Amino acid sequence: AQSVTQLDSQVPVFEEAPVELRCNYSSSVSVYLFWYVQYPNQGLQLLLKYLSGSTLVKGINGFEAEFNKSQTSFHLRKPSVHISDTAEYFCAVSDFLCGGTASKLTFGTGTRLQVTL
Amino acid sequence: SAVISQKPSRDICQRGTSLTIQCQVDSQVTMMFWYRQQPGQSLTLIATANQGSEATYESGFVIDKFPISRPNLTFSTLTVSNMSPEDSSIYLCSASGPGGYTFGSGTRLTVV
Numbered sequence: 001a002q003s004v005t006q007l008d009s010q011v012p013v014f015e016e017a018p019v020e021l022r023c024n025y026s027s028s029v030s031v032y033l034f035w036y037v038q039y040p041n042q043g044l045q046l047l048l049k050y051l052s053g054s055t056l057v058k059g060i061n062g063f064e065a066e067f068n069k070s071q072t073s074f075h076l077r078k079p080s081v082h083i084s085d086t087a088e089y090f091c092a093v094s095d096f097l098c099g100g101t102a103s104k105l106t107f108g109t110g111t112r113l114q115v116t117l
Numbered sequence: 118s119a120v121i122s123q124k125p126s127r128d129i130c131q132r133g134t135s136l137t138i139q140c141q142v143d144s145q146v147t148m149m150f151w152y153r154q155q156p157g158q159s160l161t162l163i164a165t166a167n168q169g170s171e172a173t174y175e176s177g178f179v180i181d182k183f184p185i186s187r188p189n190l191t192f193s194t195l196t197v198s199n200m201s202p203e204d205s206s207i208y209l210c211s212a213s214g215p216g217g218y219t220f221g222s223g224t225r226l227t228v229v
Contacts, residue, residue, distance in 0.1 A: 035216060044160075044209070045223040051217070090159060094218075102148050102173075102213030107160045 002027040002093050006108035012116055015083055021076040021111045022090030023065075033074040034092040034105070035065055044090070051073065061085065086115045119144045119212050123221030125178075130200055136156050137196045138224045140210035145190035147213070154207040154223075165192045198229045205218070 005024045013019045025031060036045040050061025055067040065076045074091060089111045096103040120143045130136050140149070152160040162171040163183055164217065172185040186194045197204055204226045210221040 032217070046217065049217050087123060102218070104162050104164070104165060105211065105218050109123045109159045 006109035010112045025093045036090045038088045121221040127225040135198045147191045150211040151195045152209045
């Protein structure tokens with residue numbers, strides 16, 4: 001069974017500073033990894049995903065993440081954050097995704113990114 | 118990727134009643150999922166809804182409390198039955214596709 005660990009429940013950061021949100025996973029087979037963002041009182045929005053290929057994945061809003069198989073990590077980074085990046089960020093993993101068939105998506109507990117001036 | 122229309126977006130219900138949440142997908146999808154997000158928490162999978170067979174429930178969730186229908190490849194419903202205040206949550210549906218997963222906008226349920 002797969003699992004996801006987001007060690008940081010909250011990350012406070014000043015505007016224009018860099019940020020890294022940590023995500024570690026466990027799975028017995030190959031994995032597919034996702035980062036979602038949830039703005040206050042809104043639904044989930046996909047930031048980026050790793051399915052295969054290059055381990056450095058670029059997403060929307062200037063975010064990127066690097067898949068590290070040896071460390072079983074998929075940390076999310078942004079070189080310079082903005083006030084509007086304040087939101088809840090969820091890392092998620094599935095272990096099977098083939099055409100229309102997929103295993104369930106397992107979510108981490110989330111990290112609250114709080115950007116201040 | 119598929120687009121999901123979920124309704125209602127929010128509701129306030131009295132305890133003991135039931136609410137049915139609907140999700141309509143704009144294309145045929147094999148797998149649909151229902152999640153619950155309790156206040157301030159992450160998403161927890163309730164069940165996987167497959168067309169033509171009974172839903173598969175996760176530990177801690179039962180069909181009598183959360184009956185699910187999946188009559189075709191573009192539609193699914195989740196009913197929250199005999200509600201109590203502890204059922205106050207956001208409920209989301211999701212569909213899988215070739216590139217990943219799509220989510221409905223969620224139903225914010227408050228039970229009073």
